Amino acid sequence: MRVLVCGGDGFCGWPTALHLSARGFDVAIVDNLARREWDVELGTQSLLPIAPFPDRLRRWEELTGRRIRGYVGDLTDADWLMDVLQKERPDGIVHFGEQRSAPYSMIDRKHAVFTQVNNIVGTLNILYGIKEIVPECHLVKLGTMGEYGTPNIDIEEGYIEIHHKGRSDVLPYPKQPGSMYHLSKVHDSHNIHFCCRTWGIAATDLNQGVVYGVQTPETAMDPVLYNRFDTDDVFGTALNRFVAEAAAGHDLTVYGRGGQTRGFIQIRDTVRCIELALVHPAQPGEFRVFNQFTEQFAVRDLADRVARVAPEFGLQPRVVHLPNPRVEREEHYYNAAHTRLIELGLEPHLLDDALIRELLELALRYKDRILVDKLLPRVSWR
């Protein structure tokens, strides 16, 4: 199967490209390397040093004999993208190629507009590219559990059967996203759904939870293949960020009361979910939605968990509660379905102390690279 991984140089995209390549998929990567530029813009860096994109591809081929073709360019450049699609004619497109940080989208008006335009136009271009060049191609698009917000009823996988005034229908699940970034994913979902209904495109929208962990068996093979490990306030996410704080001798910083409950998934399961979606594609015209996470956690419980393991490494972090820079409920009902990927064969790696130990070891090994002044939140939602 020929697969194009958009955003294949990023935190999820890179391990996914390697995972697929290792399993015999014929992989090409499209990436504009924007994620590396945002590090420069924000004065941050990955805790693990990451090799230049061409070096990554070369090393992978040296070690495995498998070639991943790399295209450096921007999804919002339609002419360029159409050329790539003509050349590659993929059977599947895995689309990670978006600005994916909620705080980045909330920096100011310019970043909000950039995030929405970048994400929407890139996805529209892919949709038109599929329609015009590879109509049989299956789109596997990364959404986010954050599209749903925190409703007071169970969250289902994309759709909900509503009974109302004596009638019923199965309708798209209502969305209450919590940032300009999360909004962009909701817009994408509506756009993709329309193109499936109207043009018969086959698409799977993977509403992914918060990803934790860093390495996969493939990225761990060699330092040149290492994955990025974001610890800063803008691109770092819960758990990974707590681990970095512990390694740096910093307090573990929970936003507000920390009762915010979310779905979480290990990076090792992310790559497997993508593979499962590709080998069990959606039908033509189908807009299929899977909730891609394996466990729910309240943020304060994750901090407590890291604090409990850290003393094994001689660390004694305190868990502190900061004024919440975001506007969100800090105590709420949360129960989200996530059975469809399990039905396709996902065997979840649940969070255990061994994984936290592995992350703490990594963080301690590179702790000189943790930028302590980039741990506290600098972006306010208000």
Added chain:
Amino acid sequence: MRVLVCGGDGFCGWPTALHLSARGFDVAIVDNLARREWDVELGTQSLLPIAPFPDRLRRWEELTGRRIRGYVGDLTDADWLMDVLQKERPDGIVHFGEQRSAPYSMIDRKHAVFTQVNNIVGTLNILYGIKEIVPECHLVKLGTMGEYGTPNIDIEEGYIEIHHKGRSDVLPYPKQPGSMYHLSKVHDSHNIHFCCRTWGIAATDLNQGVVYGVQTPETAMDPVLYNRFDTDDVFGTALNRFVAEAAAGHDLTVYGRGGQTRGFIQIRDTVRCIELALVHPAQPGEFRVFNQFTEQFAVRDLADRVARVAPEFGLQPRVVHLPNPRVEREEHYYNAAHTRLIELGLEPHLLDDALIRELLELALRYKDRILVDKLLPRVSWR
């Protein structure tokens, strides 16, 4: 009350600006005059000749002594918009300033991307402008009934109470829009809702039905104040288009079986709805949704109705069914709530033969300006 009407040179915006000005509102208009450019691009024209924008403003002041300030510029130009908001400091912003044609948005990839970027960025800029410059300002935003699609349950006004697995919540009504344009309005609605929740902005989203009719008492005062009358396949809409077809001696062209049922509203009620929304504003933080239409019609019934009145003018149009250029259900359940504007005092002008006669008279008076080769649909959804 100081009101800024964005898109105030257009089909709904111009009569609204005059209506508000006539009733003592202190009105300014923002418009980039794009609608006039799209006529040039598409080789079409308004059936009624429309005067240049500055002439319209001058004539209104001559006739009434009331001054409407005009700003020609683009809502996607944030710096310019912020300057206007600093100068005007409006109490209310009425936002018609978007690309509003579904067929235009479906011409090709470029027009789809343009429509979504133009509409989303303009609205985001207004939202940031309100947040940063006039936080008390009430946003009155034009949405569309087309955001809802044609679900198999009753359509409510923006929200629906959902009972699910023993729990319940009031959530945004699920959206199934039918074109790249309608999608852009759904994206706007989600963006505005977020800004209300997060920043405390007060907003009213008016999900308007298909507007018919042309003149209001103010636009009819003088030929220089005449409103536009679109009859072409791209910007013309049901009823007005059927009238133009009848006047041109053309068949009345129903798309598909014509069982497509939609909410409709007269332009005289549009302007009154905006006034009602302004004088009864939303609360800070409230995202209020009204369904702005007065009656439901199936498209074929409107064609039949025009065909029934036309013989009074010596016209004998046939109603014909064309292959549907759109992808939409042609027979479906449709029952949409529309009580909230009535509760605020709207007294609907329902469709009657007198209105059809008035439109036929107008169309016959200017029938040499009807471009017969621009009546049949040229844009396909597929």
